Amino acid sequence: MKRLFFLCLLLLVSISSLTAQKPVVTAYAPTREEIAKRYKRANELDTLARRSVFKSNVVPNWSGASSFWYRNTLADSVAEYVFVDPSQNTKKVLFDPVKLAASLTQATGKTVDSRRLALKDIYVYPGTNRIAIATGTLFFDVDLASYQLSKIHSLPVDTTSYPNLTRATSRWQRGRQNLVSPDKKYTVAIKDYNITITPTEGGAPVMATTDGTQDIPYSDVTWSPDSRYLVTYRVKRVVDKPVYYILTSQPGTTRGELKQQPYKQPGDDFTTYEMHVVNIANKSNNKVATDIIDFFDAPRLRWNDGDPGHFMYERVDRGHQRFRIIEVNADDLSTRNIVDEKTQTFIYEQRIFTYYLPATSEILWVTEKDGWRHIYLVDAKNATVKNPVTTGEWVVRNIDSVDVKKREIWFQASGMNAGEDPYNVHYYRIGFDGKNRITLTKPGFNHRLSYSPDKKYFVDVYSTPNQPTVAVLCNTSDGEKIMDIEKADVSRYTKAGFRLPEVFHAKGRDGKTDIWGVICRPTDFDPKKKYPIIENIYAGPQDAFVPKTFSPFGEMQSMAELGFIVVQIDGMGTANRSKAFHDVCWKNLADAGFPDRIAWMRAMATKYPQADTGKVGLYGTSAGGQNSLGGLLFHPEWYKAAVSAAGCHDNRVDKQWWNEQWMGYPVGKHYDEQSNITNAAKLKGNLLLIVGEADTNVPPESTYRVVDALIKANKSFDFLAVPGMGHSDGGPYGRAKKRDFFVKNLLGVEPPNRNN
Incomplete structure (x- = not known):
């Protein structure tokens, strides 16, 4: 009986425990x-x-090398403009809103509410007690000592920038076509579907190509920097088929309105480009030893520094399973692959980042070829990877900039911090050799950084879905905080x-x-x-x-x-x-x-x-x-x-x-x-x-x-x-x-x- 009693008691305790754990x-x-x-x-x-959260969206507007202003929206839609000068370690209200509103009311003849100043943009003059503002369609200089306004045509443009900085352009963003050669000796024209070259100082036009037709004309010309070569294409145009829709309820009509737009669907053909090089010295035209480009547009060409007889272009094969950086020898029309990536699944071409460093014949290449998105340094002369810049089971999300002189990369990544949401974005700096990585952001949050033009400071705005926004000012040298900027007010x-x-x-x-x-x-x-x-x-x-x-x-x-x-x-x-x-x-x-x-x-x-x-x-x-x-x-x-x-x-x-x-x-x-x-x-x-x-x-x-x-x-x-x-x-x-x-x-x- 005792044994049965204890078994029943144990069962009751177990049931009670489960009930306590799961209501x-x-x-x-x-x-x-x-x-x-x-x-x-x-x-x-x-x-x-x-209407119940305030100071949660700090967007720094940089002024000069390192100062910035931002706008807070407070309770009852009250606007507050704040100015921060990191060099002086100061933060203050940018102007007196009551005085500025009074001056604007007098200048415009319209009542301006000092609590809700709607300024589209502000320029802060460095080293002075003066600002320029844009309100509506009007622009004014403001003397902050007297609040006297002077009407101006537009805001001044701040040209402050960090030296030795390069940013990648889109691989499909071709340079502007210039029909005049860089040395100004020749002008190119397309006549009867072919390329003609005319000396600018007189002389008869020379037909550089003769096999262009209405169906396959020559088009899209690019000069070499030394004016020795002209790259062009025989182009077979494809007109995209349309898709249609009907607007059934247009005001003032009794019939539906048919609309259409060109729309390329899977399997549809692309315009094709057959690459040719015209040698200006002998006016000869020859096809480059490479396949016809049948996917996307004509590529952006990158001519080599110190060796203008060679250029590179990028190619994604249709199907997204092969990506190449191809070098062309303009003299003999031969080609070689500097980078040749293949995969059994797909290459996400929109996330392929490439940064060209022509002075050193190098390329920074971001790829998932080894299972995670990372940065690699490529030796373009020898068509080899010099070294991986980043490694590990985490993901490079973006490259912010490259300091060519210091050979440093400023980049974003996620997944590096163990035990943290692997999608949180963090910011880093690293050398081309993969050494001296500096972490700029604290763990446990998703970050958005804005760098000062001189790259000495940054504003870090960070939060998570359940941790309200904080904004701080930090040094780029080590990521250390200089001052608190704002903390979201979530009391209401x-x-x-x-x-x-x-x-x-x-x-x-x-x-x-x-x-x-x-x-x-x-x-x-x-x-x-x-x-x-x-x-x-x-x-x-x-x-x-x-x-x-x-x-x-x-x-x-x-x-x-x-x-x-x-x-x-x-x-x-x-x-x-x-x-x-x-x-x-x-x-x-x-x-x-x-x-x-x-x-x-x-x-x-x-x-x-x-x-x-x-x-x-x-x-x-x-x-x-x-x-x-x-x-x-x-x-x-x-x-x-x-x-x-x-x-x-x-x-x-x-x-x-x-x-x-x-x-x-x-x-x-x-x-x-x-x-x-x-x-x-x-x-x-x-x-x-x-x-x-x-x-x-x-x-x-x-x-x-x-x-x-x-x-x-x-x-x-x-x-x-x-x-x-x-x-x-x-x-x-x-x-x-x-x-x-x-x-x-x-x-x-x-x-x-x-x-x-």
């Missing part, structure tokens, strides 16, 4: 009257949130009862990789209630999308106020992590990271039983519109309701440059297999489709074809087409319908009737 929760089941109050409360909180915000989002991470599909997201709950969250989950989804592989900075207002929190737990997640297939993490999207956009998202939400519900995994919805726009419908088509066991706006539902219908980057070229059966249109008959759950009839980003027919397929499959769904609207989630009306849709389908309550 008993019941499904949140609001009445229609309660939902009406929630709608009203959500609208009130939206307005209140916008917290007093009003707002809940900050929770940053949450859990293991993904492989049980190893951390997946990161945020959780928004209603301000009156009841831990004894179980709330439906709504996911805000955008799985476009071009970036990562979960917010990393503090923001007092957003649609997710607003929607949570209606009685939901609203989440946003970055699953595998999105950017800013390892190459392997990103590669999941390759020819696989329908995946959309769903296995990671579902695993993340399961982990959230394990920790927080208030999350109802039996009632999960999702919404998204554009690629997110594709993803949200995809959730119902491919994962109906998890998602029960979706709002899909402006979706690119079939990757063959959408724009070429985006879709071939991730789905590859040529267009294969995988495009069809992953199409929401092809799979529309699989629909389960509740769906609202939204499209703007004037969408010039994703053709509206992408959504209409889904509608057609659903009708043919005899499926039930809701559909909203918004006259005159472009690429959007439906605007205010569409967002209201989105809320109503989830209230009805996840909470089981009829939303307020707006027709009463």
Whole structure:
């Protein structure tokens, strides 16, 4: 008996312990009257949130070498202008607003409110007690001793800059075509589809080419710096086919207005460029020993310093699986590859950073060739990598600048700090040799830096979704703080009862990789209630999308106020992590990271039983519109309701440059297999489709074809087409319908009737 008694006691203790760890929760089941109050409360909180956080957006406007001014918006929309001089370690109000308003009132004849001075721009004269201001369409010099105004035509231009600094230009941004040679001896013209060269000091024009035709003319000329060569192309033009849309409700008309625009879709042909070099000495024209350029535009040419007979250009092969930097010998027309990167998946060409250092025949190259995005120093003479500049299981996010003289790189990166959100952006400086790396930012936050023109100082604005914004002034030499600039004032915000989002991470599909997201709950969250989950989804592989900075207002929190737990997640297939993490999207956009998202939400519900995994919805726009419908088509066991706006539902219908980057070229059966249109008959759950009839980003027919397929499959769904609207989630009306849709389908309550 004693043994039985102790066993029963142990069982009771165990049950009591489990109950204490996981509270008993019941499904949140609001009445229609309660939902009406929630709608009203959500609208009130939206307005209140916008007006309850101050000093959270410091944007330094640099003046001279290192001083700056910025504007604070205070309570009741009061404007405050502040001036900081790091060299003097001072921070002060830039001017007396009452005196300036009085002077502006007198000068303009219009009453100016000193509390809400609307200055579009300010120039601070160095070393003087004088500023110049722009207000409306007027410009004034202001003597801060007397507040006397002098009308001027425009603000002075600050030309202060840091020496020895280079910044990369777009690889597709060609130099301006100059028809006159650098030595001014020749002028180029295109006549009858061919190149003619005319001496500027007299002489007959010489036909440098003769095989140009109307269908394949010569075009796009570039001189060598020493005027010895002229690079040109035989160009076979391709006219892009149009897409159409109809404006159905134009004022003052009785007929719809048909619109069209050229629009390249996956698989469409490109204009091609056959590269030629004209030797000016003998006027000979010869084709360069390289393949015809059949992807993108004619490239930007970079002529070698000290050896003007050679130039380099960059090439991405169609399909995004090969990237080259090719050097051309203008004398013998031969070529060689300085860089030749190949991959079995994709090269994200928009994230390939290249910085050319012609004085030393070097190139700084940012690539993911070794699994993580890093910087490499390339010896252009020998076509070899001299050394990796950065290494490790973290990601270079951007290069801010390169100091050629000091051989230093100023760059941004994420994922370097163990135990921290791997998406947080931090700032660094490092030598070309990979040594002497300096960390400029503190761990635990997402940072945004603004450097002074002399590069001695920077303003660091940092925060996280649940840690309000702080702005500080620091030295670039070591990153040490000089002074506090501002700290966001959230006293009204917290007093009003707002809940900050929770940053949450859990293991993904492989049980190893951390997946990161945020959780928004209603301000009156009841831990004894179980709330439906709504996911805000955008799985476009071009970036990562979960917010990393503090923001007092957003649609997710607003929607949570209606009685939901609203989440946003970055699953595998999105950017800013390892190459392997990103590669999941390759020819696989329908995946959309769903296995990671579902695993993340399961982990959230394990920790927080208030999350109802039996009632999960999702919404998204554009690629997110594709993803949200995809959730119902491919994962109906998890998602029960979706709002899909402006979706690119079939990757063959959408724009070429985006879709071939991730789905590859040529267009294969995988495009069809992953199409929401092809799979529309699989629909389960509740769906609202939204499209703007004037969408010039994703053709509206992408959504209409889904509608057609659903009708043919005899499926039930809701559909909203918004006259005159472009690429959007439906605007205010569409967002209201989105809320109503989830209230009805996840909470089981009829939303307020707006027709009463």
